[in-house]
Amino acid sequence: MNCANCGAGLRPVGNRPYFRCPYCETFHFPEELADGVAVVGGKLPHDCPVCAETLTRAAIEGHPIGYCRNCRGFLADNATFNQIVQLKRAQNTSAPVPIPFSPEELKRRIKCPGCRSPMDTHPYHAGGNAVIDTCYRCRVVWLDAGELTVLGRYGGRIAPPVRSVNADGSPASPPPPPVPNPPVFYLFGFPITLGD
Secondary structure: OOOOOOOOOOOOOOOOEEEEEEOOOEEEEEOOOOOOOEEEEEEEEEEEEOOOOEEEEEEEOOEEEEOOOOOOOOOHHHHHHHHHHHHHHHHHOOOOOOOOOHHHHOOOOOEEEOOOEEEEEEOOOOOOEEEEEEEEEOHHHHEOOHHHHHHHHHHOOOOOOOOOEEEOOOOOOOOOOOOOOOOOOOEEEEOOOOOO
């Protein structure tokens, strides 16, 4: 697939369903992304940290975000980002298909649209295989197009309750209560124990 802007060969962007031209940095989206962005309209005072276009007011699940119409990434404050991810995960009914992210994504360095300091680029640590960019000073998160879909697919893993059973499959009796440590010595008539 070639770039419509300059004709160069497009390259896939990580584990997301779109491409980017390595020469003119144009994005190509072969299908509509399911990030659920609704453009509200109106410009924000911040530029996109990836392509420098002015961010537009938008919303995901009714939560306000700054959206880039060019590269389709978005900026959200930490609390809003957390709520959006939880809503997307609650809506997910399919089994997660783990798709690893490219280690190359960790090498990218972008600046925060708010304070212009370098953002921390790291894997999202609450499950899912996406690399996100975080500014701890401004308390914002930048997600590239498609990363929210990747995070929303991860429903988390809940361990089943542990049940003790006997060899025949019958429920085991509860463990005996702990035996208190015997006194080591007595001091003025009071027992003194060592340990807990």
